[in-house]
Amino acid sequence: MPSITTFLTYNDQAEEAANLYCSIFKNSEITRVTRSGATGPVMSVIFQLDGREFYALNGGPHFTFSPGISLFVSCDTQAELDEYWENLSEGGQKGQCGWLTDKFGVSWQIVPSRLGELLGNKDPEKAKRAMQAMMKMTRLDIAVLESA
Template sequence: MQKIAPFLWFDGQAEEAANLYTSIFRNSRITEIQRYGEAGPGEKGSVMSVSFELEGEAFIALNGGPAFTFSPAISFFVHCETQDEVDTLWAKLGEGGGQPRQCGWITDRFGVTWQIVPTALGRMLRDKDAAKSKRVMQAMLEMVKLDIAALEAAYEGR
């Protein structure tokens, strides 16, 4: 069992969010749904929490009510190998009212923020040639969804 797991507070959408996330990421599944009983505070039989895995990592989603909301101050960083993976995740997380943000960040319809980032970006930003990494950083800062070909063009000075 994973020692530390993200715990996400939703306002009645925990099961819907968990179903969306497990449909998007491979090696993902719902592992348990807990329902409110006689003691409440939710309606008896309604979903209290959903435990699920994304890419083998444990998460817990709670239907805790409107007291707290999400903020981009906490986000999930997703390493992507290909542009197709970037495009697919970007599209699926943006469905139903998601909000694209700068530099590969997107907030889904539940308010959870994700960073959809090609692994090649890290390699380019760590290059010992400061001019190359600076060009890549400048290109990235001008993007919303990250474009690997455009980042590589900046890296190569094209």
């Protein structure tokens, strides 16, 4: 089975981004930093977020991120959702429906783990109300979605 790793290309902030992400997510660490020469600038960083491997490269200003791809964080509690939402959006931009862009331009979706169940409820009216409630939100509110 092949290994699939998320590869993120930054202008020159790969190490800063990896440090931020590792400070936010539990069970995370930087596993390797590669420099250009013995003391040169950082070229790449390999890190793990809760056991999932990521590769970050300093590729220069012609690489940019797009909301066409995002990192999806499924949260069991409102406290967990709120913490990720605030920490990842700091210096970035808060969007609609649980989407945000961090200060490096990476798009994230911070959502309740039950979101699919709520939006796909067997009662089409309840599902519609949950969708309507979500469409009015930036940071998602689990209690409001569940009571919709």
